[in-house]
Amino acid sequence: SQKIEQNSEALNIQEGKTATLTCNYTNYSPAYLQWYRQDPGRGPVFLLLIRENEKEKRKERLKVTFDTTLKQSLFHITASQPADSATYLCARNNAGNMLTFGGGTRLMVKP
Amino acid sequence: GAGVSQSPSNKVTEKGKDVELRCDPISGHTALYWYRQSLGQGLEFLIYFQGNSAPDKSGLPSDRFSAERTGGSVSTLTIQRTQQEDSAVYLCASSSQAGLVYEQYFGPGTRLTVT
Numbered sequence: 001s002q003k004i005e006q007n008s009e010a011l012n013i014q015e016g017k018t019a020t021l022t023c024n025y026t027n028y029s030p031a032y033l034q035w036y037r038q039d040p041g042r043g044p045v046f047l048l049l050i051r052e053n054e055k056e057k058r059k060e061r062l063k064v065t066f067d068t069t070l071k072q073s074l075f076h077i078t079a080s081q082p083a084d085s086a087t088y089l090c091a092r093n094n095a096g097n098m099l100t101f102g103g104g105t106r107l108m109v110k111p
Numbered sequence: 112g113a114g115v116s117q118s119p120s121n122k123v124t125e126k127g128k129d130v131e132l133r134c135d136p137i138s139g140h141t142a143l144y145w146y147r148q149s150l151g152q153g154l155e156f157l158i159y160f161q162g163n164s165a166p167d168k169s170g171l172p173s174d175r176f177s178a179e180r181t182g183g184s185v186s187t188l189t190i191q192r193t194q195q196e197d198s199a200v201y202l203c204a205s206s207s208q209a210g211l212v213y214e215q216y217f218g219p220g221t222r223l224t225v226t
Contacts (some may be wrong), residue, residue, distance in 0.1 A: 099156070
């Protein structure tokens with residue numbers, strides 16, 4: 001089965017620093033990976049998508065990488081702010097555009 | 112336009128009762144998904160509808176779970192004879208299949224508590 005693994009421990013960083021979250025997958029590389037943000041009591045919100053043939057994708061303060069050799073995606077938030085505190089979910093596509101989600105990593109940005 | 116809506120937002124039911132959860136997807140979205148999220152866990156895929164095709168039910172945990180999508184729009188997830196382990200947040204998402212890549216838009220979820 002296709003698995004997505006994220007660090008279940010919370011990541012605590014200081015405001016202004018760069019947060020880096022890791023997503024590892026098993027078996028074959030997916031056609032794309034997606035990253036979502038989830039706040040308590042809310043549904044996930046789509047942030048970024050990166051395709052298998054793309055090494056890096058950026059959107060404002062966000063950057064995602066896709067390393068098919070390491071079977072890993074890294075999600076970076078530069079100049080982090082307390083408002084960035086949330087749980088970040090990584091997901092890989094399967095057949096029919098169904099997504100398999102990782103367990104998420106909780107990010108806490110302290111002022 | 113309006114996002115994905117779900118109702119009720121909270122549902123408390125007694126063990127053994129049946130429950131129905133409703134999802135209104137974004138207008139025009141042909142794909143609809145149901146997920147379940149237990150406390151502190153990731154999203155678990157349940158069922159997927161795409162247009163008029165037969166739904167993919169591969170994620171349903173037991174035959175007590177079923178879902179319908181009427182008229183290609185509203186969907187209802189039904190759980191019969193609820194058990195305590197069914198307690199979770201049930202999330203619905205929809206996506207447009209018009210492009211090559213398909214981000215999913217999630218509703219706020221229904222928090223189900225089985226007592």
